Amino acid sequence: RIILTASGGPFREWTADQMRGATIDQALAHPTWQMGRKISIDSATMMNKALEIIEARWLFDCPAEMIEVMIHPQSMIHSMVEMIDGSTIAQLSPPDMRLPIQHALTHPRCLAGKTPTLDLTRASNWTLQPVDRERFPAISLGFEVARVGGSAGAVVNAANEAAVGLFLDGRIRFTDIVTACQTALENHNHETNVTLDRLLELDRWARAEVHQWQARSSRC
Template sequence: MTTDYGEPDLKRLAVLGSTGSIGVSTLHVARELGKNVQILGLSANRNLKRLVEQAQEFRPEWIVATDEASASKFAWPALPGTELLIGHQQLNRMVQAPEVDTVVAAIVGIAGLHSTLAAIQQGKTVALANKETLVAAGPVVMKLAEETGANILPVDSEHNAIFQCLRAGARSEVARVCLTASGGPFREFTQQQMENVVPKQALAHPTWDMGQKISIDSATMMNKALEIIEAKWLFGLSADQIEVVVHPQSIVHSMVEFVDGSVIAQMSPPDMKLPIQYALVWPHRIPGPAPRLRFQDAMSLDFQPPDIGRFPAVALGLQVARQGGTSGAVLNAANEAAVDAFLKKRIGFCDIVRACQDVLQQHAFQPHPTINEIVAIDQWAREEIDKWI
């Protein structure tokens, strides 16, 4: 039995973080989808050369350059028909413009929080890549979306997969979800080898081509911890309904087990264009630029439980998902600060998760924080990481 959804409507997009890995893939999808998508707004932080190239191709109404120091030094060419906006506050103005119906939230880190909230506040559809927003402020974000009727459509490949699999049954029929993890570049490293890892090794992901922060998160498996918390808020699950399985080929992007024991999986080559497109044309499916699986080629799919001893971040993610409250904001901020310190060679690779564990233990837990309290505790956790170092 199928439902015919007819033709997808034209989506009028603002792409936040258009110069990053997800932003560039989004514009690739937009280029291919042609008449289904119109780009109204783009934003960059420091890569203004790329922002200008994108503006010259897509001719949006607005571009936002969030880093004011970089914007003031940049030699801006004339961009007829495009208004240049400078500073973080301008993101809110762009996403709230009545002409924009869909916001692709692809800024990395907590820097994406306020613009994502601004879009939800206006009831816009949000194609959410910026998982840190849900990790830090899940209850606030989901409550606001319920009040305004905003749709939050997951772009993260695992959550996009779960979102697709959930179409196979009713929410009350879901037993649990299983998030797949590639295991990152150090899946087979010993603890001793992991202690000596340097940024260049950690940035070289075996199956995905991504931005710096998420590449390090994948190597520590903190990315899976963040995704556990993201799944809890996005799909209204308990921590006990979320499981992680290591799947090195990154073909099965996640699975949903229903109460009768049926497991529905979503499969495709590891490429973000498919989840991005699905979020843009949902509930439709249309042909697009994503690569296809070829079952004529020999292929094997392996699954194994994660090694929590070497990758304690996974247990930390489950712990934070159980606790809720301010724990997500603390873990997220501590991790962002620790990843930054590792990239600057101020701490070792395994220190990232150790520092997060310590800062989480010290924090004064609040079960129902407001957004201002979340912002304050985010700042506190960053300062604690500095002291830890």
């Protein structure tokens, strides 16, 4: 199995009712990571993890059934791989975006970096727990897209970018972001063997669909 970890974002302990009233500033206030506005909102909805599910499925040719997501508020364990012999290999580091960026730029080499080393004496305070998919429906959406493949990933990714933009503009509620993505996925005609040109068309369609959905919703 591949086990992806998520901090849970700023709303890890919030109820669904509380999240419906979340403000932009609250959604941007990530407890452990310093990131840009769009990815901070993705972390709050857990759409970032939904996208990682899709990425893991295709990058590692791993069926969705062999991918799991767990909440790890301390953001020290970033991913784990469960081996067929029963052992588990984990990637550990302090929550600093410079390290994964450096790794991506220098792989397969391992070079000296600026990030601090891990203090393993604090490992006794680390926790892992399942994701509440009722409060974070983006996770279920990510698994659905990973299972069906084809055009679904491009549609959900574009819909999410459009919906996050609408939220940051104050035009939809925080909880509307994932709803908009689900609506776009449901309304598109799924395609399997998709060309790059067709994916770009679907990207534009999904963004327009989200804006049309927002316009319809605002009139209700």
